[in-house]
Amino acid sequence: xxxxxxxxxxxxxxGALRGKKVAMTLGIFDGIHRGHIQLFExxxxxxxxxxxxxxxxxxxxxxxxxxxxxxxxxxxxxPREKMFLLRKLGFEHVACFDFAQEFMKxxxxxxxxxxxRIFQLCAFVAGHDTTxxxxxxxxxxxxxxxxxxxxxxxxxxxxxxxGGEPISSRRxxxxxxxxxxxxxxxxLVYPYFVRGRVxxxxxxxxxxxxxxxxxxxxxxxxxxxxxxVYAGSFHRNRRHFPAALVVVPIGRRPGFLxxxxxxxxxxxxxxxxxxxxxxxGHIVGEDVSLQGRTAEFIxxxxxxxxRRFRAIDKLQAQIxxxxxxxxxxxxxxxxxxxxxx
Numbered sequence: 001x002x003x004x005x006x007x008x009x010x011x012x013x014x015g016a017l018r019g020k021k022v023a024m025t026l027g028i029f030d031g032i033h034r035g036h037i038q039l040f041e042x043x044x045x046x047x048x049x050x051x052x053x054x055x056x057x058x059x060x061x062x063x064x065x066x067x068x069x070x071x072x073x074x075x076x077x078x079p080r081e082k083m084f085l086l087r088k089l090g091f092e093h094v095a096c097f098d099f100a101q102e103f104m105k106x107x108x109x110x111x112x113x114x115x116x117r118i119f120q121l122c123a124f125v126a127g128h129d130t131t132x133x134x135x136x137x138x139x140x141x142x143x144x145x146x147x148x149x150x151x152x153x154x155x156x157x158x159x160x161x162x163g164g165e166p167i168s169s170r171r172x173x174x175x176x177x178x179x180x181x182x183x184x185x186x187x188l189v190y191p192y193f194v195r196g197r198v199x200x201x202x203x204x205x206x207x208x209x210x211x212x213x214x215x216x217x218x219x220x221x222x223x224x225x226x227x228x229v230y231a232g233s234f235h236r237n238r239r240h241f242p243a244a245l246v247v248v249p250i251g252r253r254p255g256f257l258x259x260x261x262x263x264x265x266x267x268x269x270x271x272x273x274x275x276x277x278x279x280x281g282h283i284v285g286e287d288v289s290l291q292g293r294t295a296e297f298i299x300x301x302x303x304x305x306x307r308r309f310r311a312i313d314k315l316q317a318q319i320x321x322x323x324x325x326x327x328x329x330x331x332x333x334x335x336x337x338x339x340x341x
Contacts, residue, residue: 005087008095009060017093017119021052024115025125026132029058030169031076032085033187035160039125040089042157046123056086057095066099074223076172076192085190088341108133108142112150121152128159128166162187179226179302190340192225193235193298194218194279198290209312211319213280214290216297217250224277228305229322231329233298233337234283240337242284242330243297244322248306250276284323284330298337301329 008014023046025039040056047054060079064071077085079096086094097103106114111133115121124147131138137146140156147154159166167187175184176192185191196216218224227247234243281297303325309315 003092005083005091006093007083008093009097011114011118014095014115014118017053017055020119021047021050021122022055022115022119023047023050023052023123023125024055024057024121025127026057027127027130028062028169029056029082029086030062031172031192032082032089032189033167033169033172034162034189035127035157035167037189038157038160039127040091042155043123043125046125046153046155050122052120052122053093054091055093055095056091057097058082059099060096061099063099063104066101066104073221074173075221076169076176076188076223078219078222081193081195084195085341088190090341105134107135108137108146109135109149112146112152116150121150123153123155125155125157127157129168173223176223176225179228179230181225181230181299182301185300191298191300191337193296194222194224195294195296198293198295199278200291209316209319211282212287213246213282214295216279216281216295217276218279220276224279225299225302229303230299231301231303231326232281233300233330233333234281234286234288235296235298235337235340240298240330240334241286241288242326244282244284244303244319244326245297245299246280246306248278248280250278282323284326300333303329 006016008016023043025043027036027039029036040054043056044054046052062073062075065073075081083094083096112121112124124143126132126143129138132143137143140154143154143156161167165171172184172187175181175187181192194216196218198214199217200215224247227249230245230247232243232245234241279297281295303322309318
């Protein structure tokens, strides 16, 4: 049985590792892509060699949310989703600190000094673009100087490229925003997904179209693909089922419903969440009750833009095409899905 992941939210909680030998890597690790895995694997290998503990040091927020509070920061993986993935990858120790003003003021020397008072840092693994501390330490010379001062070994992992370009969270965010999910998934270790509690809907799709859907209202900081219809997968208990997914603003009359039906069945729109987005998922060929439960939908490929229909029969014909396309994409992807961590 897999062990639980211990998550440390501050230096005091890190005291649970007092006196232990530690190999550590540090980063935001949004999305957890193929470049991140190189850091993780080296950190784990070094920990095994020294008979110590591999520690992932990351953050529950993005530094830009503190440094530039007016910037609209979006996450490929929300902090709880990042913890979910690190647990799936087998890491038993994760430091997930808030990047707050107190932390932001630490120089790199002070940061390592704090760690040294807690555990024996034997190895520190940096990515090609790692920058640390308020003094912005980033070069090999500076990190090697810190390593000598604090008695640890320093390792640098170069960029992992795809198509001649470095793989980065920024590149993946751009692909997802454009709806280019297939390309984004090629760079990610775990394909792009959304997780959340299923919210009660109006039930119009079920009553009028016999197409039940699960509605997920996602936090504003969750990066979502541009509006449209996507082929995807519903994931539960290591099993995958084809799912047709729609990304649409909360409170907007869905493109697959006639205005009259919507107006006759909708509640007061004043209660709709302003500016939010939601994902509607239809699990193909399965009658699954998800109301009030947590659901995970994996996005596989964009199918089409959202659009409105003047007649129910045209809408139903399009839905049948979307379901058929979803099944085809799912069949091409099912082998990879079965081998996800």
